[in-house]
Amino acid sequence: MKRIYLALMALMTLVATAQAEVKIQEITSPGGITAWLVEEHSIPFTSLEVRFKGGASLDAAGKRGAVNLMVGLLEEGAADMDARQYAAAVEGLAASFGFSVHDDSLSVSAKFLSENRTAAMALLRTALIEPRFDQDAIDRVRAQVVSGIQSAAKDPDKISGRTFDELAFAGHPYATARSGTLETVAGLTRDDLLAAKDAVMARDRLFVGAVGDITPAELGALLDDLLGGLPAVGADMPQRAQYQLAGGLTVVPYDTPQSVVTFGLEGIKRDDDDFFAAYLMNTIFGGSGRQSRLMEEVREKRGLTYGVYSYLLPMDHAEIYMGRVASANDRVAEAIDVIRAEWVRLAENGVSAEELEGAKTYLTGAYPLRFDGNGPIANILVGMQIDDLPIDYIATRNDKVNAVTLADIDRVAKRLARPGDVHFVVVGQPVGLEAAD
Template sequence: MKRFAAALVALIWFTLPVQAAVDVQTVETPGGIKAWLVEEHSIPFTALEIRFRGGTSLDREGKRGEVNLMMATLEEGAGEMDAQGFAEARDDLAASFNFNASMDTVSISARFLSENRDEAMALLRQAIMQPRFDADAVERVKGQVASILRSKATDPGDIASEVFYKMAFGAHPYGSDDNGTFESVEGLTPEDMFAAKDRVMARDRLYVGAVGDITAEELASLLDDLLGDLPETGAALPETVEPALMGGLTVVPFDTPQSVVLFGQKGIKRDDPDFIPAYIANEVLGGHGDSRLMEEVREKRGLTYGVGSYLVSFDHAEMILGQFSSGNEVVAEAVNVVKDEWAKFADKGLTQEELDLTKTYLTGAYPLRFDGNGTIARILVGMQMDGLSPDYIKTRNDLVNAVTLEDVNRVIKRLYNPETLTFVVVGSPEGLQTN
């Protein structure tokens, strides 16, 4: 029975059709918890996404990695169950719980069948409200984190990210690895796990999205039972920080046949009125396979297998970032091509043809994002955290289509600055040195 139920859940999770229309309801529970809901009763299954603003940026001084470790240990036993007992109870219900931490959020993703809803949520409540954080479980997960840190120390891409973010953000939490260091993680205790949970899991920073076989009334009751006893307030959020990217190139020597290059500059806030034009601009420059950077660096010159750029909108900082890898003998040429394209883009902007093609691509691809209950639940939470309205899904393509060539080129002039474009190169690049 367990094997059949698990197979059914897997089938549901991975074969749901693309949603043609997403009708978002806003829900407020009797206890005051707010959520967004998309009802879909064709399959007896629900996806629940719970997210708390703050994330690993709320680590206490000297305890870097505590929030990450706490989330990784959260399901290692709850109530009367140890780690094995909790896992068996979850599997018997054919449910799935994922606990994740990132720089700005911690999240809980739950998937469960309608027939097991009450039991699955009772089990999840134990993980949230009655975690054990047994000393042996904490030590076991600390070992896993240490393994991750050892791996990252020998990965040129991870080294490039560590150096770049340290340059950009310094002592701000964004400037360090949210896994922590060997020393900080080694010093963490079960008591630190309980303290970290109370810092990040509070109702004043809670966002919820639900998709599937559940009504608004059922969801309201579920959420009050599941989350109603959380603390009202959590730790203060960190300060806003300006990325200290003033241009130049930093080379980090590393013995590898290919150099990894990370480049970027200051970006744009998600709630900026110019965000949609900026998003279109980045799509032309480096956002997809037909972008200018791909054309110039890969297609014309064969200097890399792939290069791209993207907008990064943290809660407290913004950047435009890009990355590629090239052979040590050609990476200097590739860096110069990126610099040249960035400068041309800042100076000349894009063409009407590029704008029209990008609009067609973006508006056509957007509905494809809504390809399953879990994905939609995550999108609903992200929209709430970005301050968007429930009808954004229906109006987003209109916003894209409304952007004019004048709009996007004005934003390019405002945003792109080749003088502050900053590079970090990890490898043994020929003809490149720190400047």
């Protein structure tokens, strides 16, 4: 059975990978659960993506890390099976389950053969509805989380990003690591984990994408059985996060041969009319996948870093425009000066017609490559729903990219490229920056 599963995994790419050929159906189960489905019956295999909005941001007061620890325990035994028995049952069905948590969402991913669909989903249901949370499993996974927290405390990259978040979002869950602290994680009990599960994994914040060998009727029945036993309503969503960082520089002394820098400012919402213009602007400025201005100026011309990049990060309760770079302690000040100069150039001059066309060619050409298998497509379907995008978005997305003009970029550059608002958090022993404000 395992050989069959591996062979199917290698062949699970949809016959129609071009985005225009992805035909999405919206279905509603008899019990009222909505899902987006792409049928593909040429291979007896299905990928299912279930996502709950809220994620680690729904940790109760004083219980930071509860959702993260709870998610780590979902495969550590369920119903009458302990962790080993559960893992053996999943492997015996040639199924694959995955659980992950982010600041704004909790994801459940499943891949299963058509012949094992009923048994695989019954097994997954036990993890979602009847997790054991045995004390030995709690202690084991808690130890793994604690090790991660201790490791992050010594990682300059993690320190830089976390310091930026603490300064930008003080008082909001975004300001703290979703893994929690040594103190909060040590105090978590089994009851805390059960409460965290009910707070996040509820039907009122549920989004589903399915791709593969399953019909609308089959999917509807599956969803009611799999998810119908979850609580109807979960915890209230957090309040909007107030961005609190003014432009400037924060230095965190740390004994390391190179400094790690996180930089950013307030960004733009995903549903903003200018989002596509901002997306193209950033592709040119510091995006990945092509020769961005930051890579050209900071790495290629001056050799100050191996890599530098920027990205738009529209979250559920805040939006930021972020970037990262690492450079030798005696050269990081120059790298920051160059990045600041590029922010100024972008704000004052926008981009060229040649740069805009190059970015359009790259983004429209790369987009179909995202649809390279049932799992990635199911993930895209859920992301579209969470972002409240129309069901025909895949077919129209490249048109929206191509519709962006130089005038749009100029407008957005004046709106978002605000050099004086960019804040740099430097972790290391940067030469010439210690006395900065």
